[in-house]
Amino acid sequence: MIKNPDLSQTLRSLIGVQPPSALVPADGAVLAVSRSGKGVPVICLHATGHGGRDYEGFAAAIAPLGYEVIAVDWPGHGSSPAETTGRTASAERYAALLDDLIPALCGDERPILLGNSIGGAAALSFALRHPGKVRGLVLCNPGGLAPPSALTRAVIAGMVGFFAAGERGAGWFARSFAAYYRLVLSGKRAALQRARIIAAGPEMASLLKQAWDSFRQPEADLRKASTGLAVPVLFAWARHDQIVAWRFAKQAVRRIPGAEVQMFQGGHSAFLEDPEAFNAAFHGFVLGIGAGVPGPQN
Incomplete structure (x- = not known):
C-alpha cells in the first residue's frame, strides 16, 4: 500500500474516500481506500457515480462495534485514478479487481463484502467465484438480478444516451442529472452526499455511460449463477428504488x-437513507452468521 498523494479538488474527489487514505494497486488499476476501526474487515463497494464517502456515516457508527471498515473508490471515482488499462466500468471488471484487492487489504482473513448497485453485483460475482474468500455478503439493491425485458432494454438504452449527452457536454445535462438523482437518492438523510454526487455528475458522465452499457451485456446477468451461492447473504433493499426495483429482482x-431480505426506506442506498435501521440489521446479520465480532472497541 502506498500513500495517496494530494489530488486537485475535483468534484469527484469530494464524493470519495477522505484523508487519511492510501492507494492500492489491483489488476493494473490503482484504488483509493480508507480504513477505520479494528476487528472483522468489511469492504464497502459503492455504486457508479458515487464514492467511498457513501460509507462515512456507516463507518462511524459500526466500527466501534468491532469492525474494520474499509471503503474503496472504484477506478476514476473519488480519489482513484482513471483506468489506464483500456478496461471499462462494469461489475465484471470490478469483481476482477477484488481478486487482487482483497488479499492486499486483508491477507488471509475473510472480509464481509458490503456492496451497493454495481458494487453489490461485483461483490456477488466475486463470491460466486471464490466462496471461501468471504465471510458474508450484504447487498444493497445490487444489479444483475432483474430479468431482461423490452422495458429494461429500453431503459438502459435511454440511460446510455442520457450519459452520452453528458459526456459530450450537453448544456442541459447538469440540471437533468440533478433531477434524476433526487429520485435515485430520495431519502433526506442522504442529502449531503447526494449534493456532492449531483455536483460531480458532468465529470462522471463517461463512466456512468460505460456502466449502463455494461448492464445490457450477457455477463451482467447473475440470476442463474446466483442460485449456487454458498455464502451467507443479506439483501438490504431500499424499497422506493424505481430502477433497481425489488419487484424486478x-x-x-x-x-x-438461505438468502435473508430486509426492506428499508430510501431510493437506492439504505445505509445512506435509513442508516439506523440498516446499521442494526447489518450488525444483527453478522452476529447471526457467527463472523467473530468481538464486541465494542475502545
Whole structure:
C-alpha cells in the first residue's frame, strides 16, 4: 500500500474516500481506500457515480462495534485514478479487481463484502467465484438480478444516451442529472452526499455511460449463477428504488439458498437513507452468521 498523494479538488474527489487514505494497486488499476476501526474487515463497494464517502456515516457508527471498515473508490471515482488499462466500468471488471484487492487489504482473513448497485453485483460475482474468500455478503439493491425485458432494454438504452449527452457536454445535462438523482437518492438523510454526487455528475458522465452499457451485456446477468451461492447473504433493499426495483429482482433473490431480505426506506442506498435501521440489521446479520465480532472497541 502506498500513500495517496494530494489530488486537485475535483468534484469527484469530494464524493470519495477522505484523508487519511492510501492507494492500492489491483489488476493494473490503482484504488483509493480508507480504513477505520479494528476487528472483522468489511469492504464497502459503492455504486457508479458515487464514492467511498457513501460509507462515512456507516463507518462511524459500526466500527466501534468491532469492525474494520474499509471503503474503496472504484477506478476514476473519488480519489482513484482513471483506468489506464483500456478496461471499462462494469461489475465484471470490478469483481476482477477484488481478486487482487482483497488479499492486499486483508491477507488471509475473510472480509464481509458490503456492496451497493454495481458494487453489490461485483461483490456477488466475486463470491460466486471464490466462496471461501468471504465471510458474508450484504447487498444493497445490487444489479444483475432483474430479468431482461423490452422495458429494461429500453431503459438502459435511454440511460446510455442520457450519459452520452453528458459526456459530450450537453448544456442541459447538469440540471437533468440533478433531477434524476433526487429520485435515485430520495431519502433526506442522504442529502449531503447526494449534493456532492449531483455536483460531480458532468465529470462522471463517461463512466456512468460505460456502466449502463455494461448492464445490457450477457455477463451482467447473475440470476442463474446466483442460485449456487454458498455464502451467507443479506439483501438490504431500499424499497422506493424505481430502477433497481425489488419487484424486478425478487424472483431471483428468492432462489438463492438461505438468502435473508430486509426492506428499508430510501431510493437506492439504505445505509445512506435509513442508516439506523440498516446499521442494526447489518450488525444483527453478522452476529447471526457467527463472523467473530468481538464486541465494542475502545
